[in-house]
Amino acid sequence: MDALLIDGGHLCDSLGSPVMVGGERELLQRAAIRLAVRRGSLPHDPAFGSTLHRLDTDGPAGARDARALAAARLALAPLPQFEVRAAACAWEPGARRLTVRITLALAGRDYQLEVDV
Numbered sequence: 001m002d003a004l005l006i007d008g009g010h011l012c013d014s015l016g017s018p019v020m021v022g023g024e025r026e027l028l029q030r031a032a033i034r035l036a037v038r039r040g041s042l043p044h045d046p047a048f049g050s051t052l053h054r055l056d057t058d059g060p061a062g063a064r065d066a067r068a069l070a071a072a073r074l075a076l077a078p079l080p081q082f083e084v085r086a087a088a089c090a091w092e093p094g095a096r097r098l099t100v101r102i103t104l105a106l107a108g109r110d111y112q113l114e115v116d117v
Helices: 023-036 061-076
Strands: 082-092 097-106 109-116
Touching (some): 023 097, 023 109
Antiparallel strands (some): 082 097, 097 109
């Protein structure tokens, strides 16, 4: 069980206690955290996180997608419940934002997680 995170903060019930989450929802939350955290940013666990923030916006989109897929697989390797199936990047030049959509399989179902880098 873990505290449910919504928009970067804990969701609390009417009494102010954190709402707890388990099962597939907890695993998906763990995966989302691993993808969003910059690898090497936690001194006590430098292997935690992903290298998605290192993706460049130059070059062909297919090559960027392949690098994103490799980065997602590396980040989620400690969570063997997941199969990372695909990664697709979308670059928004005006907003200077790169969004990476990761497709995962968990317990026979596909899920998509998005990370802005």
